[in-house]
Amino acid sequence: MARTFSAEDEERLRQLHADGVSRNEIARQMGWAVGTITNHANRLGLSFDREAVRAATDARQVDLKDRRQRIQEQLLELAERSIERTQSRYLLTGFSHTGEMTAEWLQQPPARETKDLTAAAMSALARFDAKAKDDTGDEGVSEARSMLGDLGKALTAAAEQMGEGDGDSA
Template sequence: MARGRPVDDETRERVREAIRAGDPRNTIARKFGLSGSTVSSIAKRAGLSFDRSAVAAATKARSVDLAAGRTRLAEKMLAASEDMLDRIDDPYLVFSFGGKENAYNEHTLASAPVDVRRNVITTAGIVFDKLTRIVEKDNGGLEQAVGVLDQIADGFKAAAEKYRSETVDEPVGD
């Protein structure tokens, strides 16, 4: 680096030409063995500035890509959560391996046990919370997001009503 040393007129002119050509500041600094601040100072004295439109466009494109990624992830989370809630009342297979022979045993229950049902509903609640946060971060597609959240809320309501009716009907053991 040439810090502290004066920059000769020929180098200053070549730096100005590189700035006019649209080269990035740090690339110019490396090319001429100068600090970034020296290149900025030469540009300022010459009334030149660095074109940041490419950086701004790249930043905007990255933001769009991240928003699209959040939307894809939200859709996957929603689909998995809905699938679990939809299958909560389906027959439920329980199994084990055991004994001296390590035998496989299975039994099909009418529906998932209470602890599994609780886990499904808890998972769906977490998904709901995460989707809400994603929607809060993303200002675009608000109507679509509200529709998704309404669907989730309806699913929770139906699952909760079904869960309540089943727990009320269950006999209490002695």
């Protein structure tokens, strides 16, 4: 038995059209042929203006760019916090030979923790760099990449230097 285009289908077509969904995507979502959607859209006075679709696509790209920039800021903040933690006091906890809990404040974290924090900072910076590559049209991206590359090298050297001569005693 053939299916008919119901009032609910018309309402859904109107809503998807108002949301800026393309004709082909509406057909896919509703399970109708593109020609059927075109005929009913014309009957309802709806058009699929390419300029409107282009404007919606451009707006979506702007929204995505904004989200990437927010994520970049979070990644830089994570890198900064990790770096700060490598240079701040550290509470070392453990157990004595009698099984009692002990705690001691150190001027900076032991080498293993410093190495882990440095790796976290480098990972965040690498992700920042990858996100920056998504926005290659932006000004200053090449300078940011260069700066991040230099910072990554410096962090690697610091981690390697801190790892020397430490037996990871806790």
